[in-house]
Amino acid sequence: MMERLYVLEEADIQEFVGVNHANLVTLANLFPKTKLRIHQNVIKVLGEPQAAEDLLQILAQLEAVCTRYNQLTESQIIEVVQAYRSPKASPKTPAETSDVLIYGVHGKAIQPRGENQRRMVREFTSKDLCFATGPAGSGKTFVAICLAVKALKAKQVRRIILSRPAVEAGEKLGFLPGEMKDKLDPYLQPLYDALGELIPAPKLKDFIDTGVIQIAPLAFMRGRTLNDAVIILDEAQNTTPQQMKMFLTRLGANSKMIITGDFTQIDLPRGIRSGLSDALDKLHSLSSISFIHFDRCDIVRHPLVSEIVEVYDRKETNESKDS
Structure with missing residues (x-):
């Protein structure tokens, strides 16, 4: 035996x-x-x-x-x-189309929804830096993370690095108990949620424990050179111009970077310009960078989200005209 x-x-x-x-x-x-x-x-x-x-x-x-x-x-x-x-036979696989981006937990087929998501997928292969901006619910961050996980599974990169600025959304949370990870996790939870849709929990924990997937606030990026990675900056509208320049210059060899943000959800103190807006103004002429702008018709969450965004946008437009 x-x-x-x-x-x-x-x-x-x-x-x-x-x-x-x-x-x-x-x-x-x-x-x-x-x-x-x-x-x-x-x-x-x-x-x-x-x-x-x-x-x-x-x-x-x-x-x-x-x-x-x-x-x-x-x-x-x-x-x-x-x-x-029987070598002449071929194993059947779950029904799929060429539009399938990746398979999530329990074999769920995930496909890009809408032309802007499909464009984001296409340009990821040809551009090393992509800016994706637009309203909440348009799938910018989720598609970015899907692309990162797909690249990791295909061994095109060795790691995924996800980052967010640790900015409170209109409320003062005060002192948060616990160690550094406990204090920062609330800001980064949306990234954990997206990863949990794509990678089984035990495997995800292993990836995080071994550093294959790194989730960190923007402040922890200074001084790093990020090689062989897909790097995602979420909620980039809450960066300052200095922070955005620092992050963009972390891009290393064999790496791709995706930056997402929503200009209607800026939580910076009054008078501070968004680093995302500043970057788009300065870099818009570079053909080697992809710029994708989502709008209300791209929202893929609950149908009511699109109506809510439309009402808020209309109200804010009227208020700006009156002021």
Whole structure:
């Protein structure tokens, strides 16, 4: 009897093995001359030499499926095994179109919605710096994070760096208890929420613990050179011109940067110009930078959000005319 080891490196372990190790049970039934044991991310294969070798090949293919679709089902396992045993057959994959950007948690297909989101996806491949501005709910930050996660999975970059200015939204929170992470997490929670839609929780924790995904306030960016990364600055309307210049000059080799913001939600003290507005004015003539402007028709949250934004915009326009 041969003993071989297979190390899960990319796929989420819980998704791969299934509830109560159901996926390993399915594999054991399909390969009755082998036995499977798992400890942490290492799968031990015991069995006759040829059966063990075949199962190792199957495990590699299944990990690729699980990594791509963020799920592994019994039907997918059976299809991969059948295709391996009958090379003329090809395993079926979940129905998808060329418009699918990435698969989220539990295999949810995520597609860009609207022309500006599709343009953002297209220009990410050709431009190293993208400014995406527009109203709340237009999907700017979510699409940016999807692009970053997709690049990480494809090994085009080694890490993702997400940042936000730690500016209170119109209220004074006062002293926040706890360590530095506890104080900063409330400002960064929207980024955690978006990542949680795309990466299973255990894998996301591992990425954060090992620094593959870094989430930090803007102030922590000074002095860094960010190579081999997708770098996202969210809520950029709340930066100062000095902060924006500092952030833009962090861009390193083999890196891409996406900057998102909404000019209607500036929380800076009165009299301080937004660094996002300043950057757009100074850089608008550079053809090597992508500038994408979303509007109310791009809002993809609850339909009521679009109506709310329209009412607020109309009210603010009238007030500015009266003043």
